[in-house]
Amino acid sequence: MLRFIVRRLFLLVPILLGVSLLVFVWIHLLPGSPAQALLGERATPQSIAQINHQFGLDKPLYVQYWRYLVETVGHLNLGTSIKTFRPVTFEIENRFPATVELALGAMAFALAVGIPLGFFAAKKYGSFFDHSSLIFSLLGISIPIFFLGLILKYIFAVRLGWLPSIGREDVLATRSHPTNFYILDAILNGDPGALWDTIKHLILPSIALGSIPLAIVTRITRAAVLDVQNEDYVRTARAKGLPPFQVDQRHVLRNALLPISTIIGLQTGLLLSGAVLTETVFAWPGVGSWLKDAIFDRDYPVLQGGIMFLAVVFVVVNLIVDISYAVINPRIRLS
């Protein structure tokens, strides 16, 4: 197991080099330059040339790439934003916890609703409930997130006033956030009011973002349960006279969870790479909306540094998925 983990971590080196080259080429292929993005209507040929010179953008691409590698690898520096002067590491430190909380909230919602829904749909195979759950999950995956987000906010924030529509906590609150994981901070501070406030802010964005994994989890659970409940060992358990609840819990659901765990890992990896639309609609200060702005600003250091960081996250999450897969199913050996 340890050898497997070390080998996978070593694989990060070529992956990151490849990602850095791809990102570098991609952002330099985009039309426009940071100078034009920064100056907008106020750009003049002189000011554009001045900025290009300052940032070395008038140098050949290979020179720029080499300088970038030297700065990133040589000085272990992900760079500083051309627009805001803020270091990429500062933004990641601030924003990634928000993205993680939202991703986990979305997955928690998807699992809490999706697994029971898929399970009962399979148990009531062919029934009205089964068809309804299929339609429900289809709707989840086909409604655009920004639209679902706006609708949810309109109902629960604007009309009913039950839940907040923006941000991570009450704007009037004055709380310390040592870890930037607000839920964790609230627990560490022993502040139930803060905990509830944070959860309240998390509910609507989690539902909006969780609608996609919800649909996938529901359908995978349904299919897995349908498969497993016809297996010989389930029939044997029933024949032995085991109560239906125990059969379902110990034999059906547990075995059906294997494919679901794979989906959970992959989906969480995707969600961690930033939910641009959800973060924008709910003014959620995560990495997705930050990187979206960086694309429009042609903020090269932010794009390069931010995407490199997300590549590492994605690889590590996938590694964790592979390891958890082996833990859940001891028959699987990592090699």
Next chain:
Amino acid sequence: MGLKKLGLLAALAALGIVAAASASTGSKQASNALVFGSSSDPVIIDGPLVSDGESLRVVDQIFQGLVGLKPGTTQIQPLLATSWTASANGLTWTFNLRGGVKFSDGTPFNAAAVCFNFNRWYDFPGPLQNSAVTYYWNTVFGGFAHPAAGSPGPDKSLYKGCKTKGSHLVQLLLNHRSSSFLGALALTNFGIASPTALVKYKADAGTVDANGVFHPTGTFGTQHPIGTGPYMLQSWQVGNKLEIDANPLYWGPKAKLQRIIFRPISDPAAQLQALQSGEIQGFDNVAPQDIATIKANSKLKVLDRPAFNVAYVGINQAIPPMNILKVRQAIAYGLDRATVASKFYAGRAQVATEFLPPSLNGYAGKGVPLYPFDPNKAKQLLQAAGQTLPVPIDFWYPTSVSRPYMPDPQRNAEAFAASLEQSGFKVTFHSAPWRPDYLAQVQSGKAEVYLLGWTGDFGDPADFDNVHFGAFNPQFGFHNTKLFNMLSKADQETNAAKRTKDYQQAEIYIMKFLPMVPYVHTKPALAFQKNVVGYVASPVALESFATVSYSK
């Protein structure tokens, strides 16, 4: 049976969450604080280093310049200077400074502080000299004491030096005459900061990485921006909120609300919903399509910002046949500007007949050729120019953008194309995302005919006319020495009446020469909760929260 119980428990838990949530709604209005929805975080809270609206909105509350603007106008009025005079040659400006003013760190405001700030700006290190960082110093003062490669030096600088004459009299020395100088001083970019804080918190210290990017190591602009304004920074959590509190040492009437909180919300729909739900009490740049919704809500209101912008159809004379005046006149007659203004601006636009907005000195009003929509006249002009009808033109418009002067560029472009095609042109559309793609095309002179606009930075005609037509500009593609000289002379004229007349003549000339066809001046809108009172909208968005409060 067990699973049914489990389902029942889950349903009860969900109900419990909803019930608890309903018992405690989202954040609501506090009596001594106001939450304003901004579209982004500030870049940094240091006036000379920013030019974006959200940074300036905060800077405006914390810093003050020598002169200010009468609220809601572009009229210059005393602020940290109580009076001023210019020497006969216009090269020495003497300012009497207000007494008894302190920075929020308790240090005194005086002549030495003014000189310290001007010299700081003039001495900015190389990485801060590019126009993306110090746009307004570059635009108004034009040069630096120790220029980096590619930056303008002292020979290009309007600023020559600063002299103190006692503790409350200061002289600013210029290298040449400029009348826009005084108007520009009203920009809070030139607000005076505490010299003690600038040094203590290392305002200009920083490192430059291998990519040439400046990384400030001081904390002046992020944690300790110390000015003389009615508010001072309380805290800034990037991405979450920025709080300013009333400055207890403020020399003027104290701010009515103790705290203003700026909350970054980039999505306009999210801003509107946050206003409707009461999570914010106001936001800026309301989309025209949302104005009816806000007006229909008895708890909300719309506040108009006076028109101080222009949307125009640009014409690049470097691309034939746009170098022919009659062709440009045909375009002007072929644009149905009245229909566009009435159909696509929700009643918030007036047809522009010249480049300057009507509220600005130098707006001619009379004697300007008007070019009403006249397809036959346009065709005649094209034929008189020796063109074969239809004349093909490449018409550019931006996508993924809504500007205050151009909320829906595509519909504007489509309407203009229809009227131009009636007028003897054959239009081919080109579009690109606004920033930076579209602007790159237009500003590098690759677009033949295009939509663009401008919002004024300060109340001076030079900020419109000289910026666009005062020198060769690839997007317009012309070299017109007569126009360049007219605008240069107008800018240097220190007699206000003569200066206004010079600009009026320049306006008439511009509309005859037609480097572009202006089509609307619009009134941007702000939205507030109905009980918010005292906010005075300014044409240049120089707005104070100090007078804002809640009605009973």
